[in-house]
Amino acid sequence: MESIVKQSLLYDFYGELLTEHQRSIYEDVVYNDMSLSEIAEENGISRQGVHDLIKRCDKTLSAYEDKLHLISKFQTTRRMVEEIHKKTRIFKETKDESLIDEIEQISNDIMEL
Amino acid sequence: MESIVKQSLLYDFYGELLTEHQRSIYEDVVYNDMSLSEIAEENGISRQGVHDLIKRCDKTLSAYEDKLHLISKFQTTRRMVEEIHKKTRIFKETKDESLIDEIEQISNDIMEL
Structure with missing residues (x-):
């Protein structure tokens, strides 16, 4: 995964392009400093599911920056x-x-x- | 359609998120100052087709700005x-x-x- 600083910057610029579900979980990691296990429990999904979702969001957000270079x-x-x-x-x-x-x-x- | 100034700003920020085909035609309008008829002829599509494509690109690009407010x-x-x-x-x-x-x-x- 990306570093928290990079994730927070990517989210700050491009977060609105994620789905609401993705945003909610990504925020729990980046802004609310929650562990994957806590998030998994709260959302009724597996820890691996959270991990995969975050990785997918990292990839989506980074792809926007790779194209637009606005950050x-x-x-x-x-x-x-x-x-x-x-x-x-x-x-x-x-x-x-x-x-x-x-x-x-x-x-x-x-x-x- | 949007004004040329607004189109050029939208394109400058978010143009990389269009397809290559859309980009090529949008550039002909915004930067190369070509008429819809000229572009239609050059690309072997109807004038109405060019018009619709430009409108669709305007909408896509504006939607990004509405979400991200980066411009x-x-x-x-x-x-x-x-x-x-x-x-x-x-x-x-x-x-x-x-x-x-x-x-x-x-x-x-x-x-x-």
């Missing part, structure tokens, strides 16, 4: 915005105006992504 | 980044340091979206 696009933007944020804080300490040129450049680069 | 999320971020860009330019003219606080705030807001 990767968002993360690139996010890292660049963090860079802008950091530079505003350094500017406030140093008053180094070249930082503002850098922020202008980064914001421009984001708009061209 | 809308990207556009919100983009508008905020444009705001940052504008403020760097005003700062360079005015040296008004309150603009840097505003940029810090906007970048923070983007990271919390």
